[in-house]
Amino acid sequence: MCLSIPMRVKGIKGSTAVVEKDGVSTDADISLIDDIETGDYVLVHAGFAIEKWEEDDIQEYNRIIQGGDN
Amino acid sequence: MSTQTRDFPELIRETQELAQSVSGDVKLMEVCGTHTMSAFKSGLRSLLPANISLLSGPGCPVCVTPDSYVDLAVGISRLDGVIVVTYGDMMKVPGNSSSLEREKAGGADIRVVYSPVESLRISEANRDKRVVFLGVGFETTAPLSGMIIKKAVERSIDNLFLLSAHKLIPPAMKLLLSSSDHDIQGFMCPGHVSVITGPEVYEPLTSEFNVPCVITGFEAWDMASGINMLLYQIREGRHEVENQYERSVRPGGNPKARGVMEDVFEVCDSEWRGIGIVPDSGLSLRERFRRFDAYSEFSSIEVEDSVKHSGCICGEVLKGLKRPFECGLFAEECTPDNPYGPCMVSSEGSCAAYYRFGRDGRGHDGE
Numbered sequence: 001m002c003l004s005i006p007m008r009v010k011g012i013k014g015s016t017a018v019v020e021k022d023g024v025s026t027d028a029d030i031s032l033i034d035d036i037e038t039g040d041y042v043l044v045h046a047g048f049a050i051e052k053w054e055e056d057d058i059q060e061y062n063r064i065i066q067g068g069d070n
Numbered sequence: 071m072s073t074q075t076r077d078f079p080e081l082i083r084e085t086q087e088l089a090q091s092v093s094g095d096v097k098l099m100e101v102c103g104t105h106t107m108s109a110f111k112s113g114l115r116s117l118l119p120a121n122i123s124l125l126s127g128p129g130c131p132v133c134v135t136p137d138s139y140v141d142l143a144v145g146i147s148r149l150d151g152v153i154v155v156t157y158g159d160m161m162k163v164p165g166n167s168s169s170l171e172r173e174k175a176g177g178a179d180i181r182v183v184y185s186p187v188e189s190l191r192i193s194e195a196n197r198d199k200r201v202v203f204l205g206v207g208f209e210t211t212a213p214l215s216g217m218i219i220k221k222a223v224e225r226s227i228d229n230l231f232l233l234s235a236h237k238l239i240p241p242a243m244k245l246l247l248s249s250s251d252h253d254i255q256g257f258m259c260p261g262h263v264s265v266i267t268g269p270e271v272y273e274p275l276t277s278e279f280n281v282p283c284v285i286t287g288f289e290a291w292d293m294a295s296g297i298n299m300l301l302y303q304i305r306e307g308r309h310e311v312e313n314q315y316e317r318s319v320r321p322g323g324n325p326k327a328r329g330v331m332e333d334v335f336e337v338c339d340s341e342w343r344g345i346g347i348v349p350d351s352g353l354s355l356r357e358r359f360r361r362f363d364a365y366s367e368f369s370s371i372e373v374e375d376s377v378k379h380s381g382c383i384c385g386e387v388l389k390g391l392k393r394p395f396e397c398g399l400f401a402e403e404c405t406p407d408n409p410y411g412p413c414m415v416s417s418e419g420s421c422a423a424y425y426r427f428g429r430d431g432r433g434h435d436g437e
Contacts, residue, residue, distance in 0.1 A: 003104055003262075003288075004210075004262050004265070004318075027187075029185070029187050029217070031217055031221075031326075032213060032214075032217065032324060032326050032327045032330065033324065033326060034326065043262075043265065043318055045210055045211075045214075045262060046157070046184065046185050046186065046211060046214055047184055047185020047186070047187050047188075047214070048185065048187075048213075048214050048217070050210070050213075050262070050265050050266065050324060050327060051265050051318050051319075051320070051324060053317060053318070056317075057317035057318070060317050061317060064289050064291040064292065065289060
């Protein structure tokens with residue numbers, strides 16, 4: 001139930017962002033974080049962005065899901 | 071972010087070396103149900119040295135939601151002019167006499183949503199009905215419930231009600247450590263709870279009980295790293311809060327989310343299914359938001375006290391004192407299709423995980 005997914009922000013309208021991962025898009029409420037822009041990565045939990053990821057966070061994640069820094 | 075760059079096999083070799091350098095058996099508790107499932111699904115459990123074992127803790131929110139709460143939700147769903155809105159995880163959870171799934175099949179208007187935001191839309195589209203959102207979960211989901219209450223105020227929604235079963239993780243961890251018979255030598259702390267709270271929330275536990283805590287992410291790589299960080303602390307006699315999940319968990323957590331929680335909720339005692347009342351572990355709506363409180367709105371509905379099935383040892387399992395396969399009901403009378411106890415109820419419950427994957431992660435074994 002505590003699953004959260006890192007997703008990329010494709011667009012923002014008010015307190016709602018369109019976020020995307022692996023070609024799948026959905027809405028996420030961004031009321032709980034500040035300074036979000038299109039192109040940013042956010043951690044999405046139950047339709048809310050709960051944290052912003054920086055570029056090196058994404059790079060670490062990509063390394064991990066590929067099995068580490070081989 | 072973390073600068074760790076080792077690959078997964080290298081991490082496991084490190085785990086094996088560390089396991090040889092610590093004395094005796096080491097029991098580590100993964101507090102979060104999502105950790106429990108990740109450890110099984112990834113096969114990580116089967117790769118751990120024989121003297122390192124993982125205990126599943128009380129961090130499965132559906133598992134610890136008391137059956138009296140389910141009974142109240144069922145009772146509300148039977149009323150005319152009511153829509154119950156819930157996360158899907160709650161649908162199969164049995165109360166004393168029914169479940170939301172059964173009530174929906176019988177015609178109750180119960181709607182499964184991915185996000186609590188949808189309860190706002192449903193409320194606005196059904197102004198002639200009372201809409202009740204079942205607020206279940208820990209610090210990760212509580213700010214989301216708090217935010218929909220604040221948005222309901224902004225949008226003048228007066229037909230939305232929150233049935234809060236929200237709970238706080240650190241008081242439950244403290245309860246486990248306060249027990250004289252606990253056998254926990256380290257905690258893998260829940261990553262996404264910690265996104266909200268920040269690492270600091272565990273510091274009273276490490277200082278009072280001398281037990282190391284490592285906030286851990288949910289990939290197998292994260293969990294292997296978290297286990298190694300705990301083993302280093304144990305080997306070196308340290309008991310600190312460390313953060314393996316730096317890519318998500320910042321110092322101080324998410325201050326905006328914490329602010330919403332503190333603004334909307336106040337701390338109260340709370341019943342944990344299988345454990346009992348845990349002091350200061352729940353969240354109820356503050357007085358100024360009381361008009362959204364489903365407990366007040368539906369106070370005329372009477373529910374029975376929680377009933378524990380004879381022979382069920384879920385309380386001991388949730389405290390890490392026993393394993394699911396030590397229960398006489400496990401995989402016989404108690405199965406995912408016919409759950410007796412809370413740990414079999416949710417797909418993230420430890421009994422459900424052991425049933426699905428087996429004690430060694432290679433398939434069901436109820437022996």
